[in-house]
Amino acid sequence: MIVRALVLASQGKLRDCGIENPTRDARLLLANCLGVEVHKLNLLDDSFLSKDEISKFWRMVDERCKRKPVSKIIGYRAFWGRNFEVNENxxxxxxxxxxxVEVVLENKFKTMLELGTGSGAIAITVLAERIDATCVATDISELALETAxxxxxxxGVQNRLTLMQSDWLSKISGRFDIIVSNPPYISAKEYNELGNEVIDYDPKISLTPGGDGLDSYRQIISNAKEKLIKNGQIVLEIGYSQAEPVKTLLAGAGFSKIKVHKDLGSRDRVLSAEAA
Ligand SMILES: C[S@@+](CC[C@H](N)C(=O)[O-])C[C@H]1O[C@@H](n2cnc3c(N)ncnc32)[C@H](O)[C@@H]1O
Structure with a gap:
C-alpha cells in the first residue's frame, strides 16, 4: 500500500469513529510512524510502506479511535515551538x-519558582528563553518530575532547573523573583462533564482539586508572599470564569497591581500580581 492510499483509508476510519479532525490526525500519526516531519509527508505520497509500518500505523489509528490524544500516542506535544515528552503521568x-508563558516573559527576573510543573513545559520554555534565569520547579507527582x-x-536547561517533590509550597525555602503556576482548577462538577479524551488520559490530580476548583489557589496564594522578594510577581493560570474569586484571594493575601490577561480566544486566562 502507498502512503496516499493509507492516509485516505485511515481518514475514513477516523471519521467513522467520530474524530473531529481525521485528516490532520491521520497525517500526524503516519508521519510519526514513518519518522518524518509532517510537512514532508507529501513527498512520500507514492512510496510503499512495509507490512510492519502498516500494522504499527493501524494500531495507532485504533488507539486514536479509542479517544487517546494524538500527543499521547506519538509521545510528544509541541509547546512554544519545542517538543515535550508527554505520557500518562x-x-x-x-x-x-x-x-x-507570554505574561511571565514580560517580567524581569532571575529566579523563578514553578508550582505543579507536570511535563516541565512552562519552566523549561522560560529557561530556554531566559538564558540567565534559574528555576525551582515542583510537583507532588514523582513520575511527573521524572518526565520533566x-x-x-x-x-539543555537541566543545569538551571532544580526539580523537587513538594505539596505546593510546603518544602520550599528561600525567596524568588517570580512564582508561576498552572494548578489544577476544574471543579468536581465540571470534571464529571469532561470527555474521555481528557478523563482517561490526563492524570486526575493534574485537572481538579475537587470541590469548587479553587483549593489549589487558596493553598498557593495564602503562602506565596513569604516566598517572594519585595515587589516579586505571581503569575497564575485560571479557568475562564475564575478571575473574580482568584482576584479576591490575591487581594486578601496582600497582593497589589492585580491584572487579568486574556487568551487568544479573548477569555480570562492568567492573573498577575505583585507582592508589596
Ligand atoms: C494543570 S497541571 C499543570 C502542568 C504543567 N505545569 C502545564 O502547565 O502543562 C497541574 C500540576 O500540578 C500538580 N499538582 C497537583 N496537586 C499538587 C500539589 N498539591 N502540590 C504540587 N503539585 C501538585 C499536578 O501533578 C500537575 O502536574
Missing part, C-alpha cells in the same frame, strides 16, 4: 498555557 500542555527531568535534558 503528565497533563498534555495546552495551547492556552502559552498565554501564561527528561524534558529538561532534551532542551
Amino acid at each position: 503528565v497533563l498534555d500542555p495546552r495551547g492556552d498555557t502559552e498565554t501564561l 527531568a527528561r524534558n529538561s535534558k532534551i532542551h
Whole structure:
C-alpha cells in the first residue's frame, strides 16, 4: 500500500469513529510512524510502506479511535515551538498555557519558582528563553518530575532547573523573583462533564482539586508572599470564569497591581500580581 492510499483509508476510519479532525490526525500519526516531519509527508505520497509500518500505523489509528490524544500516542506535544515528552503521568500542555508563558516573559527576573510543573513545559520554555534565569520547579507527582527531568535534558536547561517533590509550597525555602503556576482548577462538577479524551488520559490530580476548583489557589496564594522578594510577581493560570474569586484571594493575601490577561480566544486566562 502507498502512503496516499493509507492516509485516505485511515481518514475514513477516523471519521467513522467520530474524530473531529481525521485528516490532520491521520497525517500526524503516519508521519510519526514513518519518522518524518509532517510537512514532508507529501513527498512520500507514492512510496510503499512495509507490512510492519502498516500494522504499527493501524494500531495507532485504533488507539486514536479509542479517544487517546494524538500527543499521547506519538509521545510528544509541541509547546512554544519545542517538543515535550508527554505520557500518562503528565497533563498534555495546552495551547492556552502559552498565554501564561507570554505574561511571565514580560517580567524581569532571575529566579523563578514553578508550582505543579507536570511535563516541565512552562519552566523549561522560560529557561530556554531566559538564558540567565534559574528555576525551582515542583510537583507532588514523582513520575511527573521524572518526565520533566527528561524534558529538561532534551532542551539543555537541566543545569538551571532544580526539580523537587513538594505539596505546593510546603518544602520550599528561600525567596524568588517570580512564582508561576498552572494548578489544577476544574471543579468536581465540571470534571464529571469532561470527555474521555481528557478523563482517561490526563492524570486526575493534574485537572481538579475537587470541590469548587479553587483549593489549589487558596493553598498557593495564602503562602506565596513569604516566598517572594519585595515587589516579586505571581503569575497564575485560571479557568475562564475564575478571575473574580482568584482576584479576591490575591487581594486578601496582600497582593497589589492585580491584572487579568486574556487568551487568544479573548477569555480570562492568567492573573498577575505583585507582592508589596
Ligand atoms: C494543570 S497541571 C499543570 C502542568 C504543567 N505545569 C502545564 O502547565 O502543562 C497541574 C500540576 O500540578 C500538580 N499538582 C497537583 N496537586 C499538587 C500539589 N498539591 N502540590 C504540587 N503539585 C501538585 C499536578 O501533578 C500537575 O502536574
